[in-house]
Amino acid sequence: MPLRCLDEHTEIAAYNLNENEWEELKKLNSSLHHLKMHCCGSRVVLKKSSLGTQFFAHSKKGVCITAPESVEHLFAKSQVATSLIGTDWSARTEVTGKSPMGEQWIADVLAERGSKKVAIEIQWSPQDQEETQRRQKRYKDSGIRGLWLFRKPTNLLSEKHTPTFLLEVDIATKLAKVKLQSYDFFPYYRRDSDLRGEKIEHKRLN
Secondary structure, eight states: OOSEEEETTEEEEGGGSOHHHHHHHHHHHHHHOOEEETTTOOBEEEEEOTTOOEEEEESSOOSOOOOOOOHHHHHHHHHHHHHTTTSSOEEEEEEEEEOTTOOEEEEEEEEEETTEEEEEEEEOSOOOHHHHHHHHHHHHHTTOEEEEEESSGGGOOOOTTSOEEEEEEETTTTEEEEEOOOTTTOGGGOOSSOOTTOEEEOOOOO
């Protein structure tokens, strides 16, 4: 479920639009059918998930096959991209690329600042540590750092070059939280203050 689409050659990000702007764009697209999916060029319909996340969808099924996402995954992806607005980092969602070996990757959120690039992956479904390391190496080979937000603590890695954190999504309150690991578990992230059990709240939806 993409968070961006194309209007001619201009990108539109769903998380950059307020509710009124979203409804206006929805009406305009229903009349002009001018928006296209960035993945395949198909026509677009504007939708909202059960958590209120605005997203773009294919108007009809076609040859383009995209992996399904849970509403929690979509919500967290939108919140990560939104949290970077107003910082020194730019953010785009569903960014595709290839490693020098020709391995294709799709980043949930790709943050950029100058020559620095960080792929932020929301991993809501189970993923073993070997697969995380394999995907991390693919990003490294592409000149990109990877940062992982996992739903399950069993997916976490205690290694310097693969930063992993717990992600919690509260459906009732529509709130996403990133839980920092204690430095007993992850000594590479030890600072002067004790981070045990500390949680960072991300933006709450209205």
